[in-house]
Every structure is written in structure tokens, then in C-alpha cells.
Amino acid sequence: MAKNTVDMRIPSNRVSDIRRYCHAELDGLYGAPEVESMSRMLFEAFLGWDTITLLLNNGSTINQSDLLRFHWAVEDLKRFRPIQHVIGYTEFCGCRIEVSPDVLIPRPETAQLVEFALSRFASCCDALSSPKVLDLCTGSGCIAIALAKAMPKADVCGCDISDKALDIARRNAVQNHVSVHFDNVDVSDSKGLLSYYYGKRFDLILSNPPYVMEKERAEMHRNVLDYDPALALFVSDDNPLLFYRVIGLFAANNLSPKGLLMLEVNEHLAADTVALMRDFGFGGEVIVDFRGKERFVICHRL
Numbered sequence: 001m002a003k004n005t006v007d008m009r010i011p012s013n014r015v016s017d018i019r020r021y022c023h024a025e026l027d028g029l030y031g032a033p034e035v036e037s038m039s040r041m042l043f044e045a046f047l048g049w050d051t052i053t054l055l056l057n058n059g060s061t062i063n064q065s066d067l068l069r070f071h072w073a074v075e076d077l078k079r080f081r082p083i084q085h086v087i088g089y090t091e092f093c094g095c096r097i098e099v100s101p102d103v104l105i106p107r108p109e110t111a112q113l114v115e116f117a118l119s120r121f122a123s124c125c126d127a128l129s130s131p132k133v134l135d136l137c138t139g140s141g142c143i144a145i146a147l148a149k150a151m152p153k154a155d156v157c158g159c160d161i162s163d164k165a166l167d168i169a170r171r172n173a174v175q176n177h178v179s180v181h182f183d184n185v186d187v188s189d190s191k192g193l194l195s196y197y198y199g200k201r202f203d204l205i206l207s208n209p210p211y212v213m214e215k216e217r218a219e220m221h222r223n224v225l226d227y228d229p230a231l232a233l234f235v236s237d238d239n240p241l242l243f244y245r246v247i248g249l250f251a252a253n254n255l256s257p258k259g260l261l262m263l264e265v266n267e268h269l270a271a272d273t274v275a276l277m278r279d280f281g282f283g284g285e286v287i288v289d290f291r292g293k294e295r296f297v298i299c300h301r302l
Contacts, residue, residue, distance in 0.1 A: 141169030209243035
């Protein structure tokens with residue numbers, strides 16, 4: 001049925017009825033607390049209302065055009081389309097990041113990586129007139145953009161193999177009023193990566209590369225499998241540290257003597273990643289995420 005002839009089941013265009021409809025349709029799929037959060041995100045995205053404004057307007061009505069947007073949003077959410085794709089963006093470390101099926105939706109764990117980078121790198125950043133930062137496998141650009149916003153003196157670059165992802169990353173940089181240079185580079189290709197950045201030194205190298213093994217697909221939620229790009233998620237079971245091997249070799253050649261290498265990793269492979277980085281002359285420290293999983297490896301030259 002065409003969207004302009006849809007027979008909506010939302011009982012009215014009153015805000016309170018729309019909120020009740022969201023819970024009636026979605027609580028069984030997501031649980032009431034998450035549905036309440038998603039409902040508030042929809043009101044903010046569609047009407048520009050924050051939580052207080054929403055509560056003050058609970059008895060108000062909205063127009064038919066906006067009502068249709070809520071209807072189709074609920075239908076999308078019933079198909080497990082991520083709420084971030086429904087509204088077109090997510091909030092990440094104080095930045096609004098555009099997302100689509102061409103990029104990974106930034107995760108809370110990755111926000112922790114940015115927090116660790118800022119806390120560990122702060123003293124180095126203060127000592128350098130223009131610290132050089134590189135985000136490998138940048139995707140939406142969320143890491144690079146958040147760091148550029150927090151460290152205005154830094155010279156920040158990001159790279160990715162996907163042209164579509166880089167288009168989004170560039171728009172995100174503009175929308176967040178930061179300067180980040182994005183390049184099309186295949187991080188799985190050691191010769192290409194080394195050649196592209198030949199002679200360049202970086203004070204901070206970060207990466208959240210593909211690290212989910214194919215055998216882990218069965219453990220993943222449908223809203224990830226159906227909507228996030230497989231290219232940015234999965235590695236083969238027989239070579240799960242492919243990207244980290246390339247990154248380790250690259251950092252051995254391109255990281256400044258007192259620089260830091262910071263990685264998001266597969267929780268089952270953190271110790272293996274540390275051992276691999278030792279082969280390239282780095283000492284590694286494993287840090288757990290807010291869920292208690294071994295999610296990050298921070299490296300420095302031995």
C-alpha cells in the first residue's frame with residue numbers, strides 16, 4: 001500500500017496516544033524501557049522536542065504528515081531496523097553522526113576508546129604544537145571527528161576502503177565543524193597502506209577494524225546482521241587478526257617514538273592481539289569495556 005494511502009492504526013494524532021501506540025507495538029520486541037527511549041528519540045528527530053518539551057506537550061496534537069512519519073518509524077522498528085537508521089543519525093561523544101547501511105553504527109564501546117585516547121594522550125597532545133592522529137578503518141568518521149573536536153590543535157586523518165563510508169564521514173566532519181582529512185585506503189593491504197602514508201609519522205594511531213569471526217554470526221542480533229555492512233564487521237575464522245597484523249607493521253614504521261597505538265579488539269582475542277603486537281616491537285595493555293569484556297589494547301614502543 002502506498003504511504004500516502006496507508007490506513008494507520010495509531011488511534012489519534014495526540015502525543016499521548018502516539019506514545020502509547022509505540023509501547024503497544026514494540027514493547028514485546030524490545031522491552032518497555034528501550035521503547036520509551038526510542039520514542040523520545042523519534043520525537044526529538046521528527047519534531048525537535050527534548051524530553052521536557054515532550055512531557056509538556058503530552059496532551060498536544062501533531063499534524064498528519066508528522067503522524068505518518070511516526071507510523072512508518074514504528075513499522076521499521078517492528079522489522080528490527082535500527083533506530084539510528086530510522087532517524088538517520090546517532091549521538092557519539094558529543095557529536096551528531098550521520099549513519100546509514102553503508103557504515104557501522106557507532107557503539108558505546110567505541111566511545112570508550114575515544115575517552116581512553118583523550119585521557120592517555122592528553123599530556124602528549126599538550127607537548128606537541130600539532131599532534132598527528134590517524135584513524136584506520138574510519139567508517140562514519142566518528143572516532144576521527146570526536147578527537148578533532150576535542151583536540152582542536154591536532155592534525156587528524158582517517159581512512160577506509162569504502163567510498164560510500166568516506167562520503168558520509170566527510171559530511172559528518174562538515175556538520176560537526178571540524179577539519180579531518182579522509183583517504184580511500186585498504187587497511188588489509190600492508191603494501192598499499194605503507195605506500196600511501198610513506199614517510200609520514202603519527203603520534204596517535206587508532207583503529208576499530210573488522211574483528212568479528214564468521215563463526216560468531218550466530219550470536220549476533222538481527223538488527224546488526226541485517227543492517228550493518230558485513231565488510232566492516234567480519235573476518236575469516238582462519239585469519240581473524242588480519243587487520244591487526246597489517247596495523248602492527250604499519251605502526252612499527254609510522255608511529256612516532258613516544259606515540260600510542262590504540263585498538264578495539266575481539267573480546268576473545270585480546271591476549272592474542274597483545275602477543276602479535278609484541279612481534280612488531282610494542283608492549284600492549286588490555287583494558288576491559290563497561291561490560292567487563294576485554295575490548296581494547298593500548299600499545300607503546302618497547
